[in-house]
Amino acid sequence: xxxxxxxxxxxxxxxxxxxxxxxxxxxxxxxxxxxxxxxxxxxxxxxxxxxxxxxxxxxxxxxxxxxxxxxxxxxxxxxxxxxxxxxxxxxxxxxxxxxxxxxxxxxxxxxxxxxxxxxxxxxxxxxxxxxxxxxxxxxxxxxxxxxxxxxxxxxxxxxxxxx
Amino acid sequence: xxxxxxxxxxxxxxxxxxxxxxxxxxxxxxxxxxxxxxxxxxxxxxxxxxxxxxxxxxxxxxxxxxxxxxxxxxxxxxxxxxxxxxxxxxxxxxxxxxx
Numbered sequence: 001x002x003x004x005x006x007x008x009x010x011x012x013x014x015x016x017x018x019x020x021x022x023x024x025x026x027x028x029x030x031x032x033x034x035x036x037x038x039x040x041x042x043x044x045x046x047x048x049x050x051x052x053x054x055x056x057x058x059x060x061x062x063x064x065x066x067x068x069x070x071x072x073x074x075x076x077x078x079x080x081x082x083x084x085x086x087x088x089x090x091x092x093x094x095x096x097x098x099x100x101x102x103x104x105x106x107x108x109x110x111x112x113x114x115x116x117x118x119x120x121x122x123x124x125x126x127x128x129x130x131x132x133x134x135x136x137x138x139x140x141x142x143x144x145x146x147x148x149x150x151x152x153x154x155x156x157x158x159x160x161x162x163x
Numbered sequence: 164x165x166x167x168x169x170x171x172x173x174x175x176x177x178x179x180x181x182x183x184x185x186x187x188x189x190x191x192x193x194x195x196x197x198x199x200x201x202x203x204x205x206x207x208x209x210x211x212x213x214x215x216x217x218x219x220x221x222x223x224x225x226x227x228x229x230x231x232x233x234x235x236x237x238x239x240x241x242x243x244x245x246x247x248x249x250x251x252x253x254x255x256x257x258x259x260x261x262x
Contacts, residue, residue, distance in 0.1 A: 004164060005164050008164045008168060012168075012172050015172065015176060016172070016175055016176065016179070019176050019179040019180065019199050020179055022179075022183060022195055022196075022199060023179055023180070023182050023183030023186070023187070023195075023196060023199070028189055028191060028192060031192060031195055032195065035195050035198060035199070038176075038199065038202070039198075039202065042176075042202045042205065042206060045169070045172070045206055045209075046205075046206075046209050049169070049209045049210055049212075049213045050213055051209055051212075051213070051221055051224075053221075054209060054221060054224055054225065054228075057225060057228055058228065061228055061229070061232050062198075062202075062228070062232070065232060066198065066231075066232060066235050069235065069236060069239055070191065070194075070195070070235070070239065072239075073191055073239040073242055073243060074191060076243055076246070077191070077242065077243065077246040077252050078252075089186035089187060089188070090186060090188055090255070091185065091186055092186050094185070095181075095182045095185035095186035096182060098181065098182075098185060099178040099179065099181045099182035099185070100178065102174075102177070102178050102181055103174055103175060103177075103178035106174040106177070106178075107171065107174060110167060110170055110171060110174070115165070115167070116165060116166040116167065116214060118165075119166075119213065119214060120214070120215075120216040121216075122213070123216070125218060125221055128218050129218065129221060129222065129225075132218055132222055133222065133225075137222055140226065144226060144229050144230075147229075147230065147233055148229070148233055151233040151236050151237050152236075154237055154240065155236050155237055155239075155240035156240075158237070158240035158241055158243070158244045159240045159243050159244060
């Protein structure tokens with residue numbers, strides 16, 4: 001096995017294990033910590049796919065931002081000590097059947113598809129990305145800023161106290 | 164590793180996230196499952212972008228990551244607002260709109 005294959009299997013095992021822990025652990029706070037691990041593992045998958053910029057974005061936005069506000073939301077809506085934090089799952093069998101059906105369906109589609117060829121030569125995308133975001137994709141990029149501003153105002157509006 | 168390995172990994176993570184969305188009782192737990200599903204889609208996007216050597220897939224992933232972060236921020240604000248009014252975030256207890 002090449003080094004890349006070993007790295008892929010290690011990252012895949014870590015990603016699947018932490019994802020399973022996210023949906024199965026009874027403690028919600030632990031679930032968020034496992035989600036952070038799963039998000040970092042996803043970032044490493046991006047790194048293996050030759051996108052170090054997306055790895056950095058993933059760490060900054062997801063593992064940094066999303067996990068932090070998730071922890072804050074749990075602290076605001078649950079008592080951190082006591083039994084309220086632990087939660088049970090419901091309809092585990094039905095959920096497992098539906099999830100397995102979706103996975104098997106996608107897998108069957110993938111296995112029927114023709115085998116793809118080898119990877120093309122990788123190239124450094126960061127300079128091209130900067131040019132694309134300031135050139136042909138400048139307008140959507142600005143719209144993204146408008147969206148983030150709207151979300152900021154909306155979140156303040158929803159979460160504010162009445163007075 | 165071929166393209167298929169990444170796509171199968173993404174499908175597996177997507178199915179796990181779907182299981183979490185279907186079985187969690189807590190609204191924040193459901194949001195965690197949605198996060199996993201969106202991550203699986205991002206893996207697919209980057210894998211196809213790398214395979215076709217097309218930059219647009221990477222730009223699209225950048226946009227989906229940003230929009231997901233916006234969605235989580237707004238979703239958690241709604242969860243906190245619901246908790247203020249109803250004193251619970253259990254999805255089973257939030258049936259005010261049921262006819």
